Amino acid sequence: MATYVLIPGAGCDPWYWHPVADDLRGRGHEVVAVDLPCEDPAAGLAEYTDTVVDAIGDRTDLVVVAHSLGGFTAPLVCARIPVDLLVLLEAMIPKPGETLADWWAATGQAQARREQAERDGRTVGDLWDDFLHDVPPDLAAGLRERDREQSDGPSHQPWPLDAWPDVPTRVLIGSDDRLFPAGFMRRVARERLGITPDEIPAGHMPMLSRPAELAERLESYRTALSGE
Structure with missing residues (x-):
């Protein structure tokens, strides 16, 4: 069996x-499910990467899943330790x-x-509207309760790799994503990785x-790669 390593987006508790x-x-x-030091202004990409690697420990058969801001950290992890598969879930590339x-x-x-908001016939809402418009109310409330401040620690450090790491990579986007609209993500993934994303x-x-649906899609990527 595999070890799934789940890297969160900005200001998110592993609970989500x-x-x-x-x-x-x-x-x-x-x-x-990694707990990044998102509230620490002294923590940058190196510290985020160290946190993920430390959380993994000596585990193997790794499938790394990076959400949103996690897209900046996950490739750095893949450059440090052996990873079988990297999945970018509506992630920054x-x-x-x-x-x-x-x-x-x-971008x-x-x-x-x-x-995208204009095409949908709505005005641009706040970030919570973009994040939670299709999330069940009880889970949306739980996420709001666990909202954490995202520091600027990683914001001004140049991404340090010379190229994308040599790891099988899949890009999975949301067809109803309001923050990173599907057409936008298709273009970014194509221009930066030469990958056509899948959609959920x-x-x-x-x-x-x-x-x-997400778990099933992740499993389909893993089994396709492993030949199970």
Whole structure:
């Protein structure tokens, strides 16, 4: 069986992975939901990477799943230790030398978000609207209760790799994502990795809104790679 390593997005407690983590454990896998030092302004990409590697310990057969901001950390983990598969889940895809702060303008995210809202016939809401529009109310309330401050610690450090690590990589996006619209993510994944993403009918938080579908998709990637 595999070890799934779940790397969170900005300001997120590992709790928000629990529906999909429970599903994966029910399939016999080990799950490591990483608690990043997101509130520590002294913690940057190196410290985030160290935290993930330390949480993994001596586990093997690793499937690393990175959500949103986790896309900046996950490839650094893959450059440090052997990883069987990397899944970018609605994740930011950095370029060598790019900072997190620069990523937004470099990719055109704000314009893409605004244009998607116009196509949907709505105004751009706050981030909670973008995050939680398709999440069940009880889980949405739980996420709000666990909201953590995301420090600027990793924001101004150039992404340190010269190239994407040599690890099988899949990109999975939400067809209803309001923060990172599907068309925007298709373009970024194609331009930066040469990958055509797969899609799941979900917003930005499929681990809460579509956990069973997400677990099934992750398992399909793993079994396709392993030949099971």
